[in-house]
Amino acid sequence: MVQMIALNVDKAAYDEWLKVRGKRDQQSSLHYLLDSTFGPSAIKPFRAYPGTGDTFQVIGYTSQDEEALKQISQLVACPDSLSVIGMGSLRMKAMPDLERDQVIGFDLKTIPVRRSHVSTEVDAYELDLRNGVFQRDAETAGTDRLTSYMTWLSQRLEGFAELDRELTAITVTENVPRQRNEIRYNNEIQVTGNLKVLDPKAFKDRLLSGVGRHKSYGYGMIVLRAPQLNHRIKNAS
Numbered sequence: 001m002v003q004m005i006a007l008n009v010d011k012a013a014y015d016e017w018l019k020v021r022g023k024r025d026q027q028s029s030l031h032y033l034l035d036s037t038f039g040p041s042a043i044k045p046f047r048a049y050p051g052t053g054d055t056f057q058v059i060g061y062t063s064q065d066e067e068a069l070k071q072i073s074q075l076v077a078c079p080d081s082l083s084v085i086g087m088g089s090l091r092m093k094a095m096p097d098l099e100r101d102q103v104i105g106f107d108l109k110t111i112p113v114r115r116s117h118v119s120t121e122v123d124a125y126e127l128d129l130r131n132g133v134f135q136r137d138a139e140t141a142g143t144d145r146l147t148s149y150m151t152w153l154s155q156r157l158e159g160f161a162e163l164d165r166e167l168t169a170i171t172v173t174e175n176v177p178r179q180r181n182e183i184r185y186n187n188e189i190q191v192t193g194n195l196k197v198l199d200p201k202a203f204k205d206r207l208l209s210g211v212g213r214h215k216s217y218g219y220g221m222i223v224l225r226a227p228q229l230n231h232r233i234k235n236a237s
Helices: 011-020 026-038 066-075 078-083 123-129 139-156 200-209
Strands: 003-010 046-049 055-062 085-094 101-111 113-115 120-121 159-164 168-180 181-197 222-225
Touching: 011 026, 011 078, 026 066, 026 078, 026 085, 026 181, 055 085, 055 200, 066 085, 066 139, 078 085, 078 123, 120 123, 120 181, 123 139, 123 181, 139 159, 139 168, 139 181
Parallel strands: none
Antiparallel strands: 003 055, 003 085, 046 055, 101 181, 101 222, 113 120, 159 181, 168 181
16 A cells, blocks of 8 residues: 655744754754654655745655554654644545556656765766766766766666656756765756656555655655656756
């Protein structure tokens, strides 16, 4: 069972929650709030959408139903955590089954990194440069980077979905700070486009596991959309 969940987070209460726990970064701390309220990784992957008012919205996938999440939150969550998350705003829906060869639109925010031979994270394009897949050339760097990231994503969909490269756009945001034990900087990509489902069950399982690393920081959630229109999309970096 795969369920999509949406809930609202009170901005002022969340800021106070962070101060009490000695945390500074809102994005990297959001998974602590969700885990302490609903259980470890109960809602993952997830994604936050900044709001214009007093709240912002978090959406995600879970294998649990609404009653189970509410029961565990009443059992383990601190009262101030429940004041941060508007439990009355919680909404859920069961994700429907998809058909083999069905074309669906999607939206994805992720960090395209690979493991190098020394087991450190390296940007996929930078690793391709080191391995000689591309040459360092200022004139082609932008196009080469997008090609590298498109290949990286295609490989992570391999076996359960096929990326339509002609109808998929990637926007790159460089040097996004990410804080854990220390501040690190990664390139972040926003991907919108079409994919064809090859294995419906495996694809549904991938909704729960997400794409890429750093899902605890709000990356890797495949948000399904209506298919893109049949015209080539211009990529941007």
